[in-house]
Amino acid sequence: MLTADELAERTTRAVASAAAAGRDLGLEVSRPRVLYDVFSVIVHLEPSPVVVRVPTVLPPSYSVAPEAQTAQQRSELAVAGWLADRGHPVVPPSPLVPREPVRREGFSMTFWELVDEVADDAPDMLRRIGQIAQLHAALRDYEGDGLGFWTPFGTYIPEGLAELAHMPELLDPADLRRAQREWAVLSPVLTSRAVFQSTFPGAGIQAIHGDAPYANMIRTPDGELWSDFELVTLGAVESDLAMVGPEGVAAYNVAASRLGLRPVDERVLRVTEAAGRLAMVAALAMAPNLPLLVDGLRPMVEQWRATPEVTEV
Known part of the structure; x- marks a missing residue:
């Protein structure tokens, strides 16, 4: 560390x-x-x-x-x-x-x-989640030049799990074996566009934010701005909605309907939420370079342990 x-x-x-x-x-x-x-x-x-x-x-x-x-x-x-x-x-x-x-x-x-940021200690998350539909509507027209297919999942998860194999003090070997099994189930649809589209033919692929856009907005005197596109990628829109809960999904679906977008596909959402939890586990591999991750990720790792193991998509 x-x-x-x-x-x-x-x-x-x-x-x-x-x-x-x-x-x-x-x-x-x-x-x-x-x-x-x-x-x-x-x-x-x-x-x-x-x-x-x-x-x-x-x-x-x-x-x-x-x-x-x-x-x-x-x-x-x-x-x-x-x-x-x-x-x-x-x-x-x-x-x-x-x-x-x-x-x-x-x-x-x-x-x-530089933008003029205004403190916002209690943002309206449901409204923000509705705004994600506006972002997705805008990004439908982006042709995706240079974007990989779910680059964050395909990079961070396998690399992190490989590193954690040498760090039993950060992730118990039994947990690592479970994580590796889950990635073996999820990786075919998250690393191959052809496999994803054949498995979920109605979902569609487009440019997405890639990292919880509802949590990556900056409030300014003129309104909220989307920010932090570091993990931008091609993927399904459900990936931007992982962990928002039923109320969040409902808010997104209302906004999506007004914009002519499809509603959330619950099967795809389950896959992307499982991948999101696995990405949090894999992120422990970066703890030697950012020690606060050990305590910061502990609740998320415990939540992952408490969920049933992913055995199919």
């Missing part, structure tokens, strides 16, 4: 790299300020109206093949930029620099427009 001093040193290096990259791109940077620091260090390059996302906690493949991270970041910028260009409520890439990830000193980073 990284120590507190090592985590602080990593943050310092990420901030310095973001500031230097911003200056190289012609931005005025005199007071770089950390806004957030968990999986990524989010840096405001004051006084420029630019925010830099510097991912610091990554799946193993990104270290071995950094071009995979660059490709995913290009997709993130492309989709968010495409939505912004068409007037959809999204945090846009910064217009002051090219829409390209920048690699510097071991970090790969993206540049975003």
Whole structure:
């Protein structure tokens, strides 16, 4: 596990790299300020109206093949930029620099427009879930250039489980064997578009947010903006609705009906929720680089243990 001093040193290096990259791109940077620091260090390059996302906690493949991270970041910028260009409520890439990830000193980073965030301690989640239908309606027209098929599931889950095989202190071997069995059941439909579509012919595939969009919205004086498209991918819309519960599904279906979208397919939802729980288990593999995950993920791992094992899709 990284120590507190090592985590602080990593943050310092990420901030310095973001500031230097911003200056190289012609931005005025005199007071770089950390806004957030968990999986990524989010840096405001004051006084420029630019925010830099510097991912610091990554799946193993990104270290071995950094071009995979660059490709995913290009997709993130492309989709968010495409939505912004068409007037959809999204945090846009910064217009002051090219829409390209920048690699510097071991970090790969993206540049975003600073927005005026308003504190929102009690967001209306049902309304937000209804707004997801608007996002899906918008993304139906995105042609998906460069997007992989359920890239987060196909990357994070098998890699995380493989790493956890060497970390019995983080996940009991019996739990690991169950997780591996579940992934063997789920992976055929989550890693092959052809298999998914033959198994769920009415579901359809499109660009989706990929990471609980209802929890990744920023409130501003002009309304809420979708943000954090780091896991954008091709998949079924149910993946963006995992764990919202019956009320959430009902709210989505009402909004979807108004927009001419299909209702939630309960079979697909069960599969994506099972994959979401498994992704939380696999995320324990990143705990050595982010120790707070050990306690943060414990309730989710316990919830997964309490659910029946997935034996079929």
